[in-house]
Amino acid sequence: MRRSLTLTVAAATTMVLLAMLVPMAVLLRSYVLEDRLARAAVEVQATESVVSTNDKGQISQYVDRINGDDGNQTTVVMPDGDVIGPAPSDDERARIIEARNSNTARVDDVDGGTAILVPVSLGRSTAAPAQSPVVRVFVPTPGLERELVRSWAILLALGVALLLGALLLADRLGRSFVSPLRDLADYATRLGRDVSPEPPPAAGPTEVQDLGVALHRLVDRVEDLLARERAGIADLSHRLRTPMTALRLRIDAIADPGDRARLAADLDDLRATVDAVVRDARRAERAGLTGVADGVAVLAARVRYWEPLAEEQGRSFSVQVTDKGPVGVRAGADELEALVDVLLDNVFSHTPDDAAITVSVTPGQGGLVLVVEDAGPGLRDAVAVADRGASGGGSTGLGLAIADRTATESGGSLALGRSVALGGARIEVVLGLG
Secondary structure (H helix, E strand, O other): OHHHHHHHHHHHHHHHHHHHHHHHHHHHHHHHHHHHHHHHHHHHHHHHHHHOOOOHHHHHHHHHHHOOOOOOEEEEEOOOOOEEOOOOOHHHHHHHHHHHHHOOOEEEEEOOEEEEEEEOOOHHHOOOHHHOOEEEEEEEOOOOOHHHHHHHHHHHHHHHHHHHHHHHHHHHHHHHHHHHHHHHHHHHHHHOOOOOOOOOOOOOOHHHHHHHHHHHHHHHHHHHHHHHHHHHHHHHHHHHHHHHHHHHHHHHOOOOHHHHHHHHHHHHHHHHHHHHHHHHHHHHHHHOOOOOEEHHHHHHHHHHHOHHHHHHHOOOEEEEEOOOOOOEEOOOHHHHHHHHHHHHHHHHHHOOOOOOEEEEEEEOOOOEEEEEEEOOOOOOOOOOOOOOOOOOOOOOOHHHHHHHHHHHHOOOEEEEEEOOOOOOEEEEEEEOEO
8 A cells, every 4th residue: 555655646746747847848948049039139239339330350350259158159241242250051141131132130940040130221321221231140049058957957856856755755644554554454463363462552544543443342342252252151161060960979879880880971971071162162261362382392291291191001102203392383382282182082082991002293394293193993984073072983072173173273284094003093183383
């Protein structure tokens, strides 16, 4: 916008300056010609007084002296044909004879300028107009003389100064529009990365200020709705725990072991579902909408957190981290920990206790790659990651959905397959770099 405004002002100002300066340059040249003609008229009057003496020697000295003063050239054509000064052309000779015979002054356009012809009356000594001398003053057309070039240079400098002033004014005006809009865009970007970022102050034109006020009101409304949603989910979780505890006591009192075990497993699934929903709802509040964390450090530490459980069950638990340096990913630390938790919890919950587990954290072309492989029965072929609450394997189905959302929100992806080395499930999560 700022550049477009500057280019528009530059084009408009240039056209206006051309429309003004070109006629002024032509007018200056006309003024120079008129000034020369005026000086030529004065010069003719002075020459007439000298010519009236009819002294060729005096006339010749005078003509030689005045012809060296400026660009005008003075010539005196005597009645006997003698020419004192620069000789006129053949075409002008006919005009000189005509002016002498008619005893009338004339101004003619000739090659390279203008010729002024004035017959000089010698009074009683002149028997007829044909015996009158003629004063010829040649006024050359203005060219690239120093005075004219200097005037044109002043006009050009004035035009450049006006153009630069207009561009500076347009740039300042464009900045007054663009800077507040850029601040609002930066604020909107930080809304997706930080928690409650500081809004920019109201600045710029009235329309931009109105846009900022509307954006602030929208953000406040969204934050209020999110706060109400999180509070409602937390309250729901608190309300559900009391009846679930009562159900646990009633289930423990059932005499039939089979019914007691089946109902207890269903209650555990319900508790896990409630915990996953609450944890997912609070995730954005803890880490911001788009957090940034050291993926290698957080993932490796969280995987090690599950290692004691594997040792307790007698599992083979292998961890491979090929990059020790910090690798920033577009996800918060809590999100990465929750990602590891849901993936490993699925493995520990749905594979035999002696099934091996391999976890690797490696940098890839698309980002940081987390791979979890196991020696269990594997995933069914038709499993759909995006279908929340439907895993087909006896679980809630929320774990893979949470992992998929964490990966996609970071700019990465999640892929399911079968492990070549262990024969069970293989889950690959690509996290986008921050």
